[in-house]
Amino acid sequence: MTDTTALAADLETAVRAVPGVSALYPTAPLLATIVGAVVDAITTRTVSPALVSVSNGHAGLSVSTRIGVTDTQSAVSVSRLVYDTIAANPAIRAAEPIDTISVTVASID
Amino acid sequence: MPDSQIRALLEHADDRTLVERTVDGDIRAFEVLVRRHGPLMRAYATRILGSNDEADDVVQETFITAWAKLPTLENPALAKGWLMRIVSHKSIDRIRARRHHSSLEDLDAPAPDHHSPITAVEALSRSEALSQVLSELPTDQRRCWELKEFGDYSYAEIAEELDLPVSTIRGLLARARKTLIREMEAWR
Amino acid sequence: MTPPNIPDPASDWYLSDNEPGHLDGHTLEELSDYLDRGRVPADLLIDTSPACQIALASLERLRFAMSSLLQDEADRADVRDDSWVTAIMDGIVRDARSGRxxxxxxxxxxxxxxxxxxxxxxxxxxxxxxxxxxxxxxxxxxxxxxxxxxxxxxxxxxxxxxxxxxxxxxxxxxxxxxxxxxxxxxxxxxxxxxxxxxxxxxxxxxxxxxxxx
Missing domain, CATH: 3.30.70.1350 (Cation efflux protein, cytoplasmic domain)
Known part of the structure; x- marks a missing residue:
């Protein structure tokens, strides 16, 4: 049994450190009418919903993250780099089987 | 392109462009719309509600609704009128919530007796004078008048919004119009 | 309410409660509606009545004054701090329109x-x-x-x-x-x-x- 909360926090730190990642967005679908900032820019870390979600399903572990990318780097390569970073995490490698690792680029700027 | 330059660019854009960009998810374009129309909407909500704090809430709710509903706006060039409609609606909703009983209590209340002396009014700007005359109208007259003039409502729409027969609305508007014309011509 | 006045052409029309008597048979409401319709279709009786024209001009002045009033109030309030914009923008989710x-x-x-x-x-x-x-x-x-x-x-x-x-x-x-x-x-x-x-x-x-x- 994997401690998903600790793993999520661990992965969040790793994803933020990937060059070209400018922001992390909440992975849960959000209502457009929520009042209160939910964007967590790298510079202003505040309490926020899970920015990397980790869940255990019958097919294995699923990881999901939504990122913002700076336009000086290719969004395609940054997303692959983020994937590689998550896949290379020791906890992920130890937590076979892996179902999916999702990386969604939600903004480029 | 630096952020400040994009902002400057957007400030010169027409409403249609800003609405289109907002619908596509451009938060900066939306902010320009907020800055462009927010003050007028706030002034309008303040008039209808008679309170700055409540007006702020209403304007904020309006823009949050607008962000969600802008994709349904058929003619993006008409954003301003559309926003004013939402403000009207939300303001009236608040008034409705406020008066849970005796909804028509001030319907037939006469205008306050004290007539603003022309000499005192002369010292004020036209807007201030008009504002004073407006504030002396019975509440329902004033509210109908403001919906018609600021919100561009038709008689039928005001009737629906205030839950009153169209004939009553006509009467209220006629009285408000008469008073305003009389006062305005007097200090012209 | 003041009782209806006897038509008196010498008195100012807007002081009278007998509008038709002063406005060539029309009421201020009718003239206001005419203005709301953009004076379309044209009403020859209104368009050729000096009394109606004076009243229409007065209604237009009032309308203009009303719109300036709101704009003046907006302009006056505009100088205050920017927190209301921030409050609104904070309420908007950035990636709310992510699409497919x-x-x-x-x-x-x-x-x-x-x-x-x-x-x-x-x-x-x-x-x-x-x-x-x-x-x-x-x-x-x-x-x-x-x-x-x-x-x-x-x-x-x-x-x-x-x-x-x-x-x-x-x-x-x-x-x-x-x-x-x-x-x-x-x-x-x-x-x-x-x-x-x-x-x-x-x-x-x-x-x-x-x-x-």
Missing amino acids: DIPLEHPSAHARLFVTEGAVRGLVRAAGDTVANLIVGRCRLDGELTTPGAPITIAINASIYRGKSIPALAEQLRQAVAAALSAHTELTIKAIDVTIQNIYLTRHDSENEQDTP
Whole structure:
């Protein structure tokens, strides 16, 4: 049994450190009418919903993250780099089987 | 392109462009719309509600609704009128919530007796004078008048919004119009 | 309410409660409605009555005064702090318009990589904003976005400043957008359609650039 909360926090730190990642967005679908900032820019870390979600399903572990990318780097390569970073995490490698690792680029700027 | 330059660019854009960009998810374009129309909407909500704090809430709710509903706006060039409609609606909703009983209590209340002396009014700007005359109208007259003039409502729409027969609305508007014309011509 | 006055042509019409007596048989409400309709269809009796014309002018003054009133109040309040804008903007979720998820390829069977339609639209806008004398409006991505390799047409609305060459600016926009898309996405772009929907009369900022002949 994997401690998903600790793993999520661990992965969040790793994803933020990937060059070209400018922001992390909440992975849960959000209502457009929520009042209160939910964007967590790298510079202003505040309490926020899970920015990397980790869940255990019958097919294995699923990881999901939504990122913002700076336009000086290719969004395609940054997303692959983020994937590689998550896949290379020791906890992920130890937590076979892996179902999916999702990386969604939600903004480029 | 630096952020400040994009902002400057957007400030010169027409409403249609800003609405289109907002619908596509451009938060900066939306902010320009907020800055462009927010003050007028706030002034309008303040008039209808008679309170700055409540007006702020209403304007904020309006823009949050607008962000969600802008994709349904058929003619993006008409954003301003559309926003004013939402403000009207939300303001009236608040008034409705406020008066849970005796909804028509001030319907037939006469205008306050004290007539603003022309000499005192002369010292004020036209807007201030008009504002004073407006504030002396019975509440329902004033509210109908403001919906018609600021919100561009038709008689039928005001009737629906205030839950009153169209004939009553006509009467209220006629009285408000008469008073305003009389006062305005007097200090012209 | 004051009782109706006996018509007195010498007294000012607006002081009387007998409007038809002073307004050639019309009421102020009728004249106001006439104004609301944009004086269409034209009413000859109103249009040729001096009394009605005076009242109409008065109603128009009132209407103008009303709109100035609200604008004056808005302008006066405008100088206060900016917190109300911040409060509104904080309430808006940034990626609320993410649209469809566009897949990106990856050799691993576990990988699910996407770029959102909203991110691509933002990219198109940002690329368009680098083209001087032009501003991008709506941007649409037409095609099977969720199918890798499917041909996609980008449709962009844009406005330009008067005096600028439409074909030249449209081409610059196409190139800037194409470059951005190929740098950041794996989309197969079939076409980039640019519609110039509006031509600005003037530009308000610095006029230091020369107009294209």
